Amino acid sequence: MSQRDWAYLNRVVEGPSRPLRQLLDAGRDPSEIARGIRTRASWLGELAGQTEARHALDRAEQDLADAAAVGARLITPESPEWPHTEFDLAFGFAATGRSDHLRSYQADAVPPHALWVRGRPLGETVAQSVGVVGTRAATRYGIEATRQIATGLATHQWTVVSGGALGIDTAAHESALAAGGLTVVVAACGIDRTYPARNATLLERIAGQGSWISEYPPGTPPQRHRFLTRNRLVAALTAGTVIVEAAWRSGALNTLSWAEGLGRVTMAVPGPVTGSGSLGCHERIKEGRAQLVTGADDIRALLGAAGALDVAEQYELAFAATPVQALSRNELRVFDAVDPAGSEAQTVAEAAGLPLPLTVHLLLDLVRRGLLTRDGTVWRRDDTL
Amino acid sequence: MSQRDWAYLNRVVEGPSRPLRQLLDAGRDPSEIARGIRTRASWLGELAGQTEARHALDRAEQDLADAAAVGARLITPESPEWPHTEFDLAFGFAATGRSDHLRSYQADAVPPHALWVRGRPLGETVAQSVGVVGTRAATRYGIEATRQIATGLATHQWTVVSGGALGIDTAAHESALAAGGLTVVVAACGIDRTYPARNATLLERIAGQGSWISEYPPGTPPQRHRFLTRNRLVAALTAGTVIVEAAWRSGALNTLSWAEGLGRVTMAVPGPVTGSGSLGCHERIKEGRAQLVTGADDIRALLGAAGALDVAEQYELAFAATPVQALSRNELRVFDAVDPAGSEAQTVAEAAGLPLPLTVHLLLDLVRRGLLTRDGTVWRRDDTL
Structure with missing residues (x-):
C-alpha cells in the first residue's frame, strides 16, 4: 500500500x-x-x-496510527489536496537559481515529499493565502498591527498562514479565526505534538477551522533546524509573506528570505523607530528586499488577485465588455508583455517593468482567470483577446 | 546705498x-x-x-531700522554669508525641468532676492545641514523620534533646519540646541514677529546659537502662501529633508516635495501603522519618493559628507594613500562615472546607477574635497587621480 x-x-x-x-x-x-x-x-x-x-x-503503520489517533492524515503529491501549483511555482523559481538569497539553504529549496495534515484540505486553504509572521517577543504595537492586518485579510477571504509561535504568529492565527477566516499553521514538530504548549487550544481551533500541517512524522520534537525548514513552507505555500514585527535577528526574517528565494512577494510593516522591535522590517525595506505595507489593503493590492478587488473594481469587472478590460493596470502590463508565441517570466518582467516575483504572481493569476496558458516555464496568451 | x-x-x-x-x-x-x-x-x-x-x-529706511531694532540684518547675493552653493544647486536643478514634482509651484522655484537674518552667518550654519520637519499635531512618538534624530545630527555637526512650527519642528530645534548643535529656523513672517507666540523663547535662543531667517520684510504676517514658499527655503538650504511625522495632508509633505523638485535627498521616518500620524511618511516611501530612515546614522550615511564618517572611516581616511582611496563606495561610483572630459549630472547618475539627487549631492561634495571641478552644469575630474 x-x-x-x-x-x-x-x-x-x-x-x-x-x-x-x-x-x-x-x-x-x-x-x-x-x-x-x-x-x-x-x-x-x-x-x-x-x-x-x-x-x-x-514505523509506517505506527506513524499512520498515531496520526489517525489525533485526526491527522498523510498527504502526498498523489493526494487531491496537494498544493501542486504553490510548490511548483516556489521551488521551480528557486531551481532557476535566479535568487541568491537562499545561500546556505539552497539545498533545502525542494518541496516536502509528504505532509501530515489536520483540518481542511490544504490545497483549498492555501489557494489564496498570505504568510504573516513576526517575533515571539512581540510588543503591544506589534500585536495590534498584526490584529488589524490579519483581520483585514481574513475579511477579504485571504487565508493567514503562520508558524504558530507565541507573539506575532499567535496574534495572526487568532485574529484570522476571530474574523471567521481561514488560517493555516505550519508546525516544526510532529502533528501529534502541541508546541508551544500554551497554544494547545489555538491549535485545536485551527484544526477545526483551517489546516494544521507538519512535514515531520509523529513524535518529532521541535528543533532549531526544523524551524528553518518549516519557514520555507510558510513562504512556499503563500503568494507573499509579510513580517509584522521583527527585530535584528528575528526568525521571521528567515521566512522572508525564503519568500524572496522562492520568488514570492516580500512585504514588511514599519513601526516605531524609537524601539528595536521593527528594526528587521526597516532594514529589509531599506535594502529594497521588502515592500513597505501598512495594512491588509496594501497587501491585497500587491498580491492583486481577485479577492483583492474593491467595490469599484468589482463594478468595473462586472461591466467590463471583455475579461481584458477588467484587468488592473499591473495585470494589463503583464498581460501585454506576454508574447502570443510564448515568453519566459523574466522576459515578461523586463518588458512590464515589474519585479519578477510580482510578475510571476500576476502571470499565475492570469492563468487562473483563463487569460494566459502556462507550459512549464513558458507563458502564452491568446492573440485574439 | x-x-x-x-x-x-x-x-x-x-x-x-x-x-x-x-x-x-x-x-x-x-x-x-x-x-x-x-x-x-x-x-x-x-x-x-x-x-x-x-x-x-x-519703507526701506524704516524696514532696515525695524530689523536692526531686533538685531536682524538684510543679506543679499552680495553678502559674504549668502548661501550661493546651496541656492545654485537647488534652483539650478529646478531650472533643468527634470522634476515634475513642483507642478503648480514651478514659478516659485527661484531663490529669494534677499533674506533677513538674526544670529550666525547663514552660509556657515547651512553648510552642512538637514531639513527636519513634521506635523504640528505631533504624537509622543513623533516627538521622541524627532528628539533622537535631531540630537544625533547635532552631535555630528549637522545643522538642523526647520520651520519653527509647533510639534515636530519645535522638537527638532530644541533637541539640536540641547545637544549644543546649530539650528536654523526659516520663518514665514517678518523677522521682527514671533510666530507662533508660544515659541518666543525658542526663537530667541536660535538667534543666539544658530540663525533665524525670513524672506519677508519686517511686520509681514504669516499667511498660508508664505508657509509654502518658506518650505522651499528649508528644502533649498539643506542637503536633504527628512519628514519625521506627517499625516495624510501635512504641510511637511510640501517641504518634502520641494526637496524632491529641488534635487535634494528626500527621507521619511516610519512609525506605527496603527495610527495615522505617519501615514504621509509611509505613502512617500511606498511611492519611492522618499527613502526610509530610522535615525541620524541613516541620514548621515545617505548624505555621505565628511561629517558622516564614522571612526573606522576616519581611520581609513587618515591612512589612505590617495584622496580617491578615501572615498566611500557611493562616492567612488560617482567619481568613476565622471568623464575627465566633462559629464552632465544626469549622465553621471545613470552611469553610477544612483538617484540624481544623491548623485548631485555627492558631486558637490567631491568638488568641495578638491577631487572634481564644476563648470556650470558640467563636472570634470583630473584624469591623473
Whole structure:
C-alpha cells in the first residue's frame, strides 16, 4: 500500500531531501524507492547516506496510527489536496537559481515529499493565502498591527498562514479565526505534538477551522533546524509573506528570505523607530528586499488577485465588455508583455517593468482567470483577446 | 546705498519673484531695478504688474531700522554669508525641468532676492545641514523620534533646519540646541514677529546659537502662501529633508516635495501603522519618493559628507594613500562615472546607477574635497587621480 511507503519515506528521510526529490522526479515510484532504501540499492546515490542510520526503522503503520489517533492524515503529491501549483511555482523559481538569497539553504529549496495534515484540505486553504509572521517577543504595537492586518485579510477571504509561535504568529492565527477566516499553521514538530504548549487550544481551533500541517512524522520534537525548514513552507505555500514585527535577528526574517528565494512577494510593516522591535522590517525595506505595507489593503493590492478587488473594481469587472478590460493596470502590463508565441517570466518582467516575483504572481493569476496558458516555464496568451 | 535698494525691492516685490530674478540674472543691478520700478520703466516686463500696487511704497529706511531694532540684518547675493552653493544647486536643478514634482509651484522655484537674518552667518550654519520637519499635531512618538534624530545630527555637526512650527519642528530645534548643535529656523513672517507666540523663547535662543531667517520684510504676517514658499527655503538650504511625522495632508509633505523638485535627498521616518500620524511618511516611501530612515546614522550615511564618517572611516581616511582611496563606495561610483572630459549630472547618475539627487549631492561634495571641478552644469575630474 502506497500510503505505507510514503509514511516509511517520511520517517527514514527527514525532509527536505533533494536526493529523494530527484529520484521521484526521475520517475521512480515511492514503493520502489522504499524498497531500494531497505535493500541498500546501488542507485540510491546521496540518499544512501541520508538513510544509512534510519533505513531499518519501519514505523509506517505506527506513524499512520498515531496520526489517525489525533485526526491527522498523510498527504502526498498523489493526494487531491496537494498544493501542486504553490510548490511548483516556489521551488521551480528557486531551481532557476535566479535568487541568491537562499545561500546556505539552497539545498533545502525542494518541496516536502509528504505532509501530515489536520483540518481542511490544504490545497483549498492555501489557494489564496498570505504568510504573516513576526517575533515571539512581540510588543503591544506589534500585536495590534498584526490584529488589524490579519483581520483585514481574513475579511477579504485571504487565508493567514503562520508558524504558530507565541507573539506575532499567535496574534495572526487568532485574529484570522476571530474574523471567521481561514488560517493555516505550519508546525516544526510532529502533528501529534502541541508546541508551544500554551497554544494547545489555538491549535485545536485551527484544526477545526483551517489546516494544521507538519512535514515531520509523529513524535518529532521541535528543533532549531526544523524551524528553518518549516519557514520555507510558510513562504512556499503563500503568494507573499509579510513580517509584522521583527527585530535584528528575528526568525521571521528567515521566512522572508525564503519568500524572496522562492520568488514570492516580500512585504514588511514599519513601526516605531524609537524601539528595536521593527528594526528587521526597516532594514529589509531599506535594502529594497521588502515592500513597505501598512495594512491588509496594501497587501491585497500587491498580491492583486481577485479577492483583492474593491467595490469599484468589482463594478468595473462586472461591466467590463471583455475579461481584458477588467484587468488592473499591473495585470494589463503583464498581460501585454506576454508574447502570443510564448515568453519566459523574466522576459515578461523586463518588458512590464515589474519585479519578477510580482510578475510571476500576476502571470499565475492570469492563468487562473483563463487569460494566459502556462507550459512549464513558458507563458502564452491568446492573440485574439 | 545698495542696502537701501535691496530693502526697497524686498518690500515692493514679495519673494519669490521670477521676473525680478530674471532681471538680476540679466545683469541689471538692484539700484537700477529699484529706479525702474519707481519710474515704471518700460523694460520691467512682468515685474511691472507685480509691483504696480506697491511701487510707491518706500519703507526701506524704516524696514532696515525695524530689523536692526531686533538685531536682524538684510543679506543679499552680495553678502559674504549668502548661501550661493546651496541656492545654485537647488534652483539650478529646478531650472533643468527634470522634476515634475513642483507642478503648480514651478514659478516659485527661484531663490529669494534677499533674506533677513538674526544670529550666525547663514552660509556657515547651512553648510552642512538637514531639513527636519513634521506635523504640528505631533504624537509622543513623533516627538521622541524627532528628539533622537535631531540630537544625533547635532552631535555630528549637522545643522538642523526647520520651520519653527509647533510639534515636530519645535522638537527638532530644541533637541539640536540641547545637544549644543546649530539650528536654523526659516520663518514665514517678518523677522521682527514671533510666530507662533508660544515659541518666543525658542526663537530667541536660535538667534543666539544658530540663525533665524525670513524672506519677508519686517511686520509681514504669516499667511498660508508664505508657509509654502518658506518650505522651499528649508528644502533649498539643506542637503536633504527628512519628514519625521506627517499625516495624510501635512504641510511637511510640501517641504518634502520641494526637496524632491529641488534635487535634494528626500527621507521619511516610519512609525506605527496603527495610527495615522505617519501615514504621509509611509505613502512617500511606498511611492519611492522618499527613502526610509530610522535615525541620524541613516541620514548621515545617505548624505555621505565628511561629517558622516564614522571612526573606522576616519581611520581609513587618515591612512589612505590617495584622496580617491578615501572615498566611500557611493562616492567612488560617482567619481568613476565622471568623464575627465566633462559629464552632465544626469549622465553621471545613470552611469553610477544612483538617484540624481544623491548623485548631485555627492558631486558637490567631491568638488568641495578638491577631487572634481564644476563648470556650470558640467563636472570634470583630473584624469591623473
